[in-house]
Amino acid sequence: MSKAKPKISDAVAALRFDRDGLVPAVAQQHDTGEVLMLAWMNREAVAETLATGRVCYWSRSRRRLWRKGETSGQTQHLVEMRLDCDSDALLLRVEQTGVACHTGRRSCFFRAWRGAGWAVIAAPEIAPERLYPAPVDR
Amino acid sequence: MSKAKPKISDAVAALRFDRDGLVPAVAQQHDTGEVLMLAWMNREAVAETLATGRVCYWSRSRRRLWRKGETSGQTQHLVEMRLDCDSDALLLRVEQTGVACHTGRRSCFFRAWRGAGWAVIAAPEIAPERLYPAPVDR
Numbered sequence: 001m002s003k004a005k006p007k008i009s010d011a012v013a014a015l016r017f018d019r020d021g022l023v024p025a026v027a028q029q030h031d032t033g034e035v036l037m038l039a040w041m042n043r044e045a046v047a048e049t050l051a052t053g054r055v056c057y058w059s060r061s062r063r064r065l066w067r068k069g070e071t072s073g074q075t076q077h078l079v080e081m082r083l084d085c086d087s088d089a090l091l092l093r094v095e096q097t098g099v100a101c102h103t104g105r106r107s108c109f110f111r112a113w114r115g116a117g118w119a120v121i122a123a124p125e126i127a128p129e130r131l132y133p134a135p136v137d138r
Numbered sequence: 139m140s141k142a143k144p145k146i147s148d149a150v151a152a153l154r155f156d157r158d159g160l161v162p163a164v165a166q167q168h169d170t171g172e173v174l175m176l177a178w179m180n181r182e183a184v185a186e187t188l189a190t191g192r193v194c195y196w197s198r199s200r201r202r203l204w205r206k207g208e209t210s211g212q213t214q215h216l217v218e219m220r221l222d223c224d225s226d227a228l229l230l231r232v233e234q235t236g237v238a239c240h241t242g243r244r245s246c247f248f249r250a251w252r253g254a255g256w257a258v259i260a261a262p263e264i265a266p267e268r269l270y271p272a273p274v275d276r
Contacts, residue, residue, distance in 0.1 A: 006255040014256055024162045024176060024227075033171020038162060038227040050251060082247040083256055085239050089162075089176040091247040101223050109220040109229040113188060117144040118152055118221055 030093040036100035168231040174238035
């Protein structure tokens with residue numbers, strides 16, 4: 001008997017989701033190595049992302065699937081999905097269109113501790129109001 | 139009146155911890171950009187890391203502070219701590235001594251989805267038994 005080809009459902013089955021049914025996912029620009037953001041995925045978000053190649057998260061605040069860029073146009077194309085040793089965290093190697101952060105900055109990690117407060121170390125590349133014609137939604 | 143200089147307690151106060159009192163922290167090798175691991179920090183771990191410059195996590199399995207490398211010798215020196223836009227995730231720019239993963243691999247994210255299963259894409263650089271003279275502890 002030949003073994004069935006692994007399917008996306010097998011990819012999802014290998015993950016250890018937390019008690020809310022989520023895993024943290026780190027998005028990294030695949031060629032520059034820049035860490036863009038950390039967000040969350042449920043089973044459906046992982047499966048959709050693998051099936052479509054377009055990154056889909058679970059929005060904890062809105063309690064629904066969040067197809068990154070659906071409002072702002074700042075989509076993430078999946079280059080590779082990686083899994084950690086404990087199977088409870090994902091690294092998404094992505095091609096980011098435009099900016100990842102709702103503030104218009106390339107990365108959400110735009111503050112650094114300098115010993116004199118959290119310093120803003122990156123400027124917006126796009127004005128937030130251009131990303132989200134009111135009302136604000138990410 | 140002059141404003142008091144921000145202290146480490148102010149750095150911690152800016153964070154939004156989850157209901158378990160934790161935030162996810164992504165460790166990234168500062169010069170190569172490699173994402174090494176994702177772990178968790180509580181208030182004390184963040185404060186100690188900023189105070190000492192040596193990365194300290196909260197071990198959810200052992201329920202105690204986890205000074206990275208305390209058993210294995212594979213320490214992480216903090217180069218810079220970054221905070222995301224929602225104040226609920228940290229990016230640690232670090233200098234990793236040796237390997238980050240308890241399997242002896244440089245990064246914990248050593249599996250990639252290839253459409254035919256989770257493929258192991260990195261080999262151990264150090265034999266795990268050299269990292270942890272029994273019993274196994276991270």
